Each structure stands twice: as structure tokens, then as C-alpha cells.
Amino acid sequence: xxxxxxxxxxxxxxxxxxxxxxxxxxxxxxxxxxxxxxxxxxxxxxxxxxxxxxxxxxxxxxxxxxxxxxxxxxxxxxxxxxxxxxxxxxxxxxxxxxxxxxxxxxxxxxxxxx
Amino acid sequence: xxxxxxxxxxxxxxxxxxxxxxxxxxxxxxxxxxxxxxxxxxxxxxxxxxxxxxxxxxxxxxxxxxxxxxxxxxxxxxxxxxxxxxxxxxxxxxxxxxxxxxxxxxxxxxxxx
Numbered sequence: 058x059x060x061x062x063x064x065x066x067x068x069x070x071x072x073x074x075x076x077x078x079x080x081x082x083x084x085x086x087x088x089x090x091x092x093x094x095x096x097x098x099x100x101x102x103x104x105x106x107x108x109x110x111x112x113x114x115x116x117x118x119x120x121x122x123x124x125x126x127x128x129x130x131x132x133x134x135x136x137x138x139x140x141x142x143x144x145x146x147x148x149x150x151x152x153x154x155x156x157x158x159x160x161x162x163x164x165x166x167x168x169x170x171x
Numbered sequence: 172x173x174x175x176x177x178x179x180x181x182x183x184x185x186x187x188x189x190x191x192x193x194x195x196x197x198x199x200x201x202x203x204x205x206x207x208x209x210x211x212x213x214x215x216x217x218x219x220x221x222x223x224x225x226x227x228x229x230x231x232x233x234x235x236x237x238x239x240x241x242x243x244x245x246x247x248x249x250x251x252x253x254x255x256x257x258x259x260x261x262x263x264x265x266x267x268x269x270x271x272x273x274x275x276x277x278x279x280x281x282x283x284x
Contacts, residue, residue: 070183097271099216106266106274107208107216117271150216154271158221160206165215 058167059083059153063163069171076138078166080151086114086154095155098127098136100147101165107150111136138168146170173197173273177265180278187257187282193250193267193275194221200248201225204270207241207252210277214284217263220252235261 060083094114099107111127197276264277
């Protein structure tokens, strides 16, 4: 199984500042036939389902504010929140969906306001 | 609009059984692999099961293998998760999903004596 390692486990950022979350996979998520990385980022708030923010490592889901961006390729990926807003307080997860299941998640990163 | 809705959660004693359902609408269910993910209280997201579009291929995490069975009824656009020999550590919110983009609201399973 592909192991996903997220860092940091938590971070506190001032309103309007940048938050950066890293995700590393134990094997490449780059599919050679289409040159796409099968990595998604979610925002999870209590009592709600995961909300898809980014798919294929860098494509923002429709309706997601452009302060959320994803980057990276192969085994190393980053979610950046540029200009943290109060409503961004949540736990963020990466998930790989390369090939066949299991589509494993990172451990999560809790984002708080400093 | 694509929509998933779980049902069937509840409180059950250790060793008991429960069957979760997930109703799908707004997309071609028969063309789509489906997944179950759970979140125990205070824990992260755990990917536990999947089933291919025709039901022939299934996957189970080690934590549920041999106790949970995933199935689907493509005529009724429904996904199921039969849970047996439940343990207290199965207490969680269970989500069904269509890949990464469509998720249900979740149903809560509590295993406690």
C-alpha cells in the first residue's frame, strides 16, 4: 500500500498569512500515460464530510477560493493557503488515488489561527 | 446535482451487526467504483473498502477484512456495507464516496455495551 505522510501535524497562522502543508507519498503518483499526479487535498470540518479542494495535485475544484493552491509531482506535494481566513480553520488531508485501491490518506494537518 | 446519502447507522453492542446503505443520484452509478471511508472520534480519515462498478472487484482494509462486506445494487443505485462482529474500535462516522469528488454526509456507528 502507498503510505502518505503529511507535515506538520498542526500549524497556527495569523489571519492573512500563508499556510503551507506538505504531503509525501511512498511511491510516485505520476501516471505516465497522462502525465497526471493522482493526489487530492480535502478540508474537513467537524460534522461535515471532506470537502474536495484540489485534485490531480494542482487542479482547483469548482467553487474553491483561489487562495487554495496545490503543487508538486511524483512523491512530494504541497497545499498552500495564501491569505488565511477565519473560515479556513479545519483539518486538511491529502489522499492518493493512484491505480487500484486502497486510496490512502495522510494523517491530517490541523490549521488554527495564531 | 450529484448526491450521496448514507443511512443505517446506529448504536450496537460489541459483536453485533449493522448494514449501512448509500443512495446515489445525479450521476451514472453503474459506471462508477464506490468507496467507504470512516473517521473515528478524534482520529483521521481511514479508507476501509471499495467496490468496482460491476461489483466484481472489492477491497477491504485489514482492520475490517473478514468482518465487513461491501456490495451494490446497480438497478437501485445503492451501495451497501454489511458490518458484522463489530468492535468498539469500529465506532466512527462512515462516509460513502464516488472517488474524490462526491461524498455523502456520513452516518454514525457507535459500538458500545
